[in-house]
């Protein structure tokens with residue numbers, strides 16, 4: 001086995017962690033050494049997660065007209081993507097969608113709204129009420145992704161029964177100003193800290209293929225490690241017409257697998273979930289994400305783009321003899 005991969009994977013399997021410099025060295029592994037990197041990542045995933053894979057489903061509960069200018073996002077009012085725009089869905093719709101997601105085998109249900117963030121008011125109360133109903137009528141874990149929030153909002157959501165707050169860093173601090181200038185990276189960090197302080201689990205990751213370099217991919221992973229987030233969604237850019245990144249190239253499937261594997265080495269015991277852009281970037285290598293160390297994936301539709309039918313994802317897991325993790329709250 002590649003000497004570096006062997007040394008680092010054994011260290012991780014013995015309960016230790018790798019540092020920033022070592023993670024950067026993993027980026028230098030070329031395609032010839034990739035299979036060994038994936039094999040190491042797969043062993044690490046098996047140690048911490050066994051055979052169990054977590055499925056997540058999201059609802060785009062409020063779409064478009066966002067005042068932020070994230071360069072990849074179809075929902076930004078600074079961009080010109082043609083997408084359906086609507087106000088916050090009603091409570092029954094949010095609850096009904098959760099029931100459907102649970103029937104499809106998802107253990108986590110993300111209620112996602114566009115916009116800078118949410119504070120006290122009717123929208124927050126509607127979401128809290130939906131979360132309470134989901135908690136009392138279903139087993140699926142409701143999580144929320146409502147943008148930048150403060151401690152009081154996080155507490156309000158926790159009291160309603162929410163278990164996890166989702167808030168992506170999107171990219172490394174050093175690359176963030178190339179992607180978004182309408183808020184500061186520190187606002188995102190503060191949101192994660194507020195959610196943790198309120199006793200919520202945190203799901204936070206980012207999106208790749210924005211023009212960031214491999215060092216910046218590692219930089220974001222190290223930040224997520226320092227923040228001690230619980231799960232890490234990895235998205236791969238599926239360029240949207242009408243956004244500044246509409247002409248960006250897709251990443252290659254092998255590049256995506258390498259990113260997933262390096263994240264597994266840096267964050268060995270955290271849930272790593274492959275989310276948006278899976279079908280377009282991984283293509284025929286989608287099933288390899290688990291060998292690369294992913295312990296979960298989003299299934300169903302994404303925020304503004306369709307995903308593939310959940311039955312295909314379940315078939316893929318069954319063919320790999322991986323189990324869908326039960327929801328145990």
Ligand code: SF4
Pocket residue numbers: 066067068069070073074075076077113114115116147
């Ligand atoms: S990623 Fe979120 S904050 Fe950024 S433009 Fe899109 S909806 Fe707004």
